[in-house]
Amino acid sequence: MFFRNILYEIRLNTRTKEVLIWMVLFPILLGVFYKFAFGNLGKEMNAIPVAVVENTEDRMFRMMYRKVDESTGGMLDAVYCPEEEAYEKLNRGEVAGIIVIDSVDGAASATSDDTAFMAEIFGADWDKRTDFSEISEMLKGVSPSGTDWSSAMDKMKETYVGETKITLKIRKNGSEQSTLKNYIESFVGMKKMARDLWESSSTGEGNNAIENIDQIMSGATITSVPLTKGNRDPFTMYMYNLIAMVSIFGTLAAMHISINSQANLSAIGMRRSCAGTPKSMVILPGLIGTCITHSGCVLISITFLRFILGVDFGDKLPLVYLTGICGAVMGVSLGFFVGSIGRLSEGAKTGIMMAVNMSLCFLSGLMIDSVRAIFAMKMPIINHLNPVAVICDALYYLNMDADLHRYLWKLLSMGIFTLVFIVLGILMTRRQKYASL
Amino acid sequence: MQVFKLFFKVARSKLWIGILYTVIFFAICFPMVNASEQKVNFEDTSLSLYVRDDDQTEASRALVSALAEKHRITEEPMDQQKLMDAMYYSMIDYSLVIKKGYAENLGSVGSEALKQDLLEEFHLRDSYAAAMMNVYLNEYIRNTRVAVAMGDDLMTAVRKSAERAVIDVEIVQDPKDEVYDKNFTPKFAWFFRLLLYIMVAVIMSMLGPILLSLNREDQRKRIECSPLKPSTYVTQVFLGSAILVAIIWLIFVLGGAALYGGMYTGTNSWMAVLNSLIFALFVAMFTIFVSTFQPSSTVMSMIAQALGLGMAFLCGGFVPQTMLGEGVRTVAKVLPGFWYERANDILCRDQMGTMGDVWICFAVQGGFILLFLILTIIRSSGHAKVKSRK
Numbered sequence: 147m148f149f150r151n152i153l154y155e156i157r158l159n160t161r162t163k164e165v166l167i168w169m170v171l172f173p174i175l176l177g178v179f180y181k182f183a184f185g186n187l188g189k190e191m192n193a194i195p196v197a198v199v200e201n202t203e204d205r206m207f208r209m210m211y212r213k214v215d216e217s218t219g220g221m222l223d224a225v226y227c228p229e230e231e232a233y234e235k236l237n238r239g240e241v242a243g244i245i246v247i248d249s250v251d252g253a254a255s256a257t258s259d260d261t262a263f264m265a266e267i268f269g270a271d272w273d274k275r276t277d278f279s280e281i282s283e284m285l286k287g288v289s290p291s292g293t294d295w296s297s298a299m300d301k302m303k304e305t306y307v308g309e310t311k312i313t314l315k316i317r318k319n320g321s322e323q324s325t326l327k328n329y330i331e332s333f334v335g336m337k338k339m340a341r342d343l344w345e346s347s348s349t350g351e352g353n354n355a356i357e358n359i360d361q362i363m364s365g366a367t368i369t370s371v372p373l374t375k376g377n378r379d380p381f382t383m384y385m386y387n388l389i390a391m392v393s394i395f396g397t398l399a400a401m402h403i404s405i406n407s408q409a410n411l412s413a414i415g416m417r418r419s420c421a422g423t424p425k426s427m428v429i430l431p432g433l434i435g436t437c438i439t440h441s442g443c444v445l446i447s448i449t450f451l452r453f454i455l456g457v458d459f460g461d462k463l464p465l466v467y468l469t470g471i472c473g474a475v476m477g478v479s480l481g482f483f484v485g486s487i488g489r490l491s492e493g494a495k496t497g498i499m500m501a502v503n504m505s506l507c508f509l510s511g512l513m514i515d516s517v518r519a520i521f522a523m524k525m526p527i528i529n530h531l532n533p534v535a536v537i538c539d540a541l542y543y544l545n546m547d548a549d550l551h552r553y554l555w556k557l558l559s560m561g562i563f564t565l566v567f568i569v570l571g572i573l574m575t576r577r578q579k580y581a582s583l
Numbered sequence: 584m585q586v587f588k589l590f591f592k593v594a595r596s597k598l599w600i601g602i603l604y605t606v607i608f609f610a611i612c613f614p615m616v617n618a619s620e621q622k623v624n625f626e627d628t629s630l631s632l633y634v635r636d637d638d639q640t641e642a643s644r645a646l647v648s649a650l651a652e653k654h655r656i657t658e659e660p661m662d663q664q665k666l667m668d669a670m671y672y673s674m675i676d677y678s679l680v681i682k683k684g685y686a687e688n689l690g691s692v693g694s695e696a697l698k699q700d701l702l703e704e705f706h707l708r709d710s711y712a713a714a715m716m717n718v719y720l721n722e723y724i725r726n727t728r729v730a731v732a733m734g735d736d737l738m739t740a741v742r743k744s745a746e747r748a749v750i751d752v753e754i755v756q757d758p759k760d761e762v763y764d765k766n767f768t769p770k771f772a773w774f775f776r777l778l779l780y781i782m783v784a785v786i787m788s789m790l791g792p793i794l795l796s797l798n799r800e801d802q803r804k805r806i807e808c809s810p811l812k813p814s815t816y817v818t819q820v821f822l823g824s825a826i827l828v829a830i831i832w833l834i835f836v837l838g839g840a841a842l843y844g845g846m847y848t849g850t851n852s853w854m855a856v857l858n859s860l861i862f863a864l865f866v867a868m869f870t871i872f873v874s875t876f877q878p879s880s881t882v883m884s885m886i887a888q889a890l891g892l893g894m895a896f897l898c899g900g901f902v903p904q905t906m907l908g909e910g911v912r913t914v915a916k917v918l919p920g921f922w923y924e925r926a927n928d929i930l931c932r933d934q935m936g937t938m939g940d941v942w943i944c945f946a947v948q949g950g951f952i953l954l955f956l957i958l959t960i961i962r963s964s965g966h967a968k969v970k971s972r973k
Contacts, residue, residue: 167885175889179896182911221714239935318769318932321711324628328715332722339726346733367724368717369700373667378708380671501603508607513901519672546667 147423148431155435165399169443173392174450180388181455184381193223194322195241197232202249204310206340210333222329236317243316243326250309303344307337376545377458380515383542385457387512389470390537392447394506396440396477397484397499403432404485404571405492409580412492425576429482433568437478444470460545465553469544472560473537479567480533486574503534510534533563586797586806586816590823593793600788601831608781609838612774630654630712633666633678633705642686642741646723649745650679666705676712678705679720689727690737697728763932766849772931774839775855779862779900779920783891785831786866787873790824791883794874828867832860851930854941858930861948862923868955875962894920903933919951 159165198207211224224245227235232244314330316323405411407429409419418428448470451457459466484499485492504512509532511518518535521528529535540556547553632654636643650656657675669675680703688699701724706713723744730740796802797820806816836856840846847853873886895901897911898920904912905928915921926944929936 164881167881172885172888176892179892183896183902183907185908237935319628321628321715325711325715328718332718335722335726339729343729343733367700367721368702368704370704370706373663373670373705373707378671380673380708497599504607516672519674522668522672523674542671546671547664552664 148427151427151431152435152438155432156439159399159436159439165439165443168398169392169395169440170446173388173447176391177385177388177447177451177455177457180381180384181457184384193220194326195223195225196326197235197241197244198224198226199229199232199244199246200226201229202247202310204247204308204312206307206337207247207310207312207333210336222326236315239317242320242322243314245330246313246315248311248313250311303341307341307344309341374546375548376460378546379458382457382459382545383511383515383518383538385451385459386538386541387507387510387515387534388451389444389448389466389541390473390510390534391503391507391512392444393440393470393473393537394477394480394503394534396436396474397481397503398496399440400433400436400478400481401485401492401495401499403429403436404482404575405495406432407575408486408578410489410578419578419580429572429575433478433482436481437475440478441471441474444474459541462544465544465550466541469537469540469557472540472557472564473533476533476537476560476564476567479564479571483567483571483574486571506532506534510538530559533560536560536563584819585811586819587823590793590797590820590827593796594789594823594827597789597792601785604781604785604788605834605838608777608835609842612777612842628712628715630676630716631657631674632716633657633661633669633675634681635660635679636681637683638681638685640686642689642737643681645738645741645745646681646685649723663705667707670705670707676710677716679703679716680705686737689724689741690731692728692732764849764851764930766847767851767855767931769931769933771843772855772927772933774842775859775927776900776903776924777895778835778839778859779898779923780891780895782831782835782859782863783866783894784887786828786863787870787887787890788884789831790827790867790870791874791887792880793827794820794824794871795877795880795883798874798877824867824871828863832863835859855927855930858923858926858941858945858948861945861952862919865919865948865952865955868952868959872955872959872962875959894918897921899924899928904928905934919948922947 211222215222225235225241229244229246232241235241236244312330312334314323314327316326406414407418407425408415418425445467448459448467452459452463452466481499484502485495488495490498507513509517509521509528512534518529518538521535529539536556536559540553540560543553543556544550632650634647634650634656635658636647647656647658661669666675666678670678682701682703684699685701688696688701702720704713704717726744727737727740730743731737735743797806836859839856843852847856869890873883878886897907897915898904898918899907899915900920904921904924907915912921922944925934925936926941928934929941929944
């Protein structure tokens with residue numbers, strides 16, 4: 147009888163259209179929407195598009211730009227154009243900002259004579275050189291003809307690292323604009339350093355620096371240490387929330403178990419209360435059957451997300467399935483508990499449970515992912531007590547952590563929640579007496 | 584006005600769902616829109632940095648001070664897992680460890696010292712923040728080393744490096760930009776952006792069941808055998824629908840005004856209000872069309888969620904359209920929600936466009952209303968003919 151009741155419960159659940167719609171179709175639909183809307187999050191950063199307006203020629207800027215472009219793999223996407231075209235691009239949103247290079251009042255600017263002079267020393271392609279050590283090597287062997295050393299150095303300095311005024315023009319604040327500003331400040335700083343170096347080399351003070359410039363420029367500075375081998379895409383957090391939402395929707399599927407066993411809440415409850423069958427023979431198969439069908443729904447959702455939408459849950463997929471099943475069992479137990487509280491009708495309880503579920507999902511970051519983050523940092527107790535956040539945390543730890551320590555704690559929390567909900571539910575449904583039915 | 588009265592009698596029973604959605608919607612909107620001031624000057628992005636100083640020298644502390652001038656520093660000890668969580672949740676933008684021997688290696692330009700890494704960065708994912716900090720730190724260290732190589736002592740070199748070149752940044756406005764309006768900020772535009780989902784959810788959840796109740800077989804038969812003319816019946820249903828939708832729309836617009844801090848000001852704000860009215864009319868028309876198929880309330884609810892969430896995700900209701908992929912945007916053009924969100928984005932300058940483009944968005948939404956009106960008429964007349972033949 148026990149197993150037959152389980153079978154009947156499974157049949158009952160699978161024939162309920164609402165279950166199929168809300169537990170299977172709805173999460174699949176939501177997963178597809180998430181994929182479309184948030185699929186671009188966490189992808190590689192794009193190069194920042196920028197227009198450069200050279201009202202005066204700045205060779206060092208071009209040189210620095212090429213150098214940074216090579217070392218960062220193209221963080222800036224610069225296009226040189228006239229001022230009017232640059233503003234049009236900015237207004238159309240095609241560039242994040244305009245870099246305007248102007249001459250500084252009183253500063254000497256390069257002339258055609260200087261250009262010829264530079265070509266004589268550094269070769270015809272002198273203005274395309276980006277290698278500092280190569281330039282410094284050439285500089286050491288300079289023996290200008292027909293002019294004295296000091297004026298030759300000045301001429302070279304003004305041609306290569308002549309003073310200019312650089313302004314950044316943007317339309318709005320943002321991280322792209324701040325990054326752009328940072329790059330330009332870096333260019334200006336490097337240029338200042340190059341001028342200092344040039345000046346000191348003419349007096350002999352900077353010879354040590356000139357000799358080491360290549361090593362200094364390519365010297366080690368920062369080591370990058372990856373924090374995890376898991377999937378670091380922030381978009382995955384929405385998928386964890388989706389799985390948690392499906393799991394907790396088990397509440398809606400399970401509420402009928404306690405309602406149908408209480409004579410004051412349903413006609414079936416009346417019949418069952420009059421029958422000689424022990425309540426445990428009705429409630430336990432109901433719980434097990436609902437757990438099986440609901441776990442099936444959760445597993446379908448996880449499979450769809452993993453294999454159809456291609457969401458990367460890390461390298462411990464069997465444990466992701468296990469988490470889904472544990473979450474589903476917890477959801478069912480919560481539904482059983484809520485169903486046994488008070489004398490409200492099933493419709494009213496469904497409405498309340500739906501509102502509670504969605505609030506728990508909101509606190510866990512289903513709609514705005516930063517909500518859970520705020521609680522995690524400021525009030526972690528909320529996330530420990532929120533069953534939806536517990537499921538999310540378990541999936542997150544599974545993906546990000548190298549060991550299973552934190553994950554197992556979350557699994558244990560789910561077990562405790564489940565036990566507490568079932569015990570409370572049983573306490574509220576057992577040994578009820580009715581004056582009349 | 585029997586049908587009209589009946590309409591609002593049914594509407595009263597669906598009131599709770601509207602109230603539930605409205606309360607949740609405003610609870611979410613309030614923190615998002617609260618600080619909606621427009622920044623007119625450039626503000627550098629200040630990052631949240633985690634710094635662990637293993638060197639504890641004058642030079643390392645100077646680096647921390649230089650960073651603290653512009654950014655927020657957290658020096659509270661964190662293990663790697665806590666740090667990973669903080670970075671995953673974007674509570675920390677960049678984490679830096681100043682390695683033991685930092686000052687010693689920074690102050691020497693010998694080839695061995697130059698090979699030593701001075702800093703360590705715990706990396707979670709590529710970001711503009713990480714790129715920005717790496718550029719800064721690389722420049723800082725190189726400048727210091729060059730200054731040391733040029734003969735300066737370490738602390739003088741460090742001080743020189745900390746004096747960063749600062750460039751002028753101007754926020755420019757296009758004088759020909761007729762759409763720019765400082766009264767309608769991108770932050771406040773979030774209210775109208777999210778309104779797409781909530782209007783679909785509320786209007787379809789309230790109007791849908793009412794129309795289904797009125798079109799129920801027994802109800803319909805009673806009305807058909809009554810002396811009420813069909814045209815009067817349709818007029819009263821349309822009037823009831825129009826008033827209900829107008830009330831729902833008005834509640835949201837007035838709620839928006841409360842969030843805005845008073846009555847809307849500026850052309851763009853009022854254009855956004857008009858945009859929301861046109862979209863509300865589309866949702867009403869769509870609901871009337873769907874109700875002619877007599878779906879069950881579960882199916883109606885499913886359609887409402889699918890349409891609302893679908894348009895919100897695909898058309899830029901939950902994320903700005905500029906963040907959506909090109910393919911998604913192309914597909915989304917067949918949905919009226921796309922044109923609703925595009926108009927909002929242009930009005931708040933999140934997307935480039937002219938006032939002409941905004942009117943085009945209104946016209947496309949108007950086209951959708953007309954399309955569903957025609958489809959509803961065709962569907963109703965076809966349905967009536969079949970019934971009369973029977």
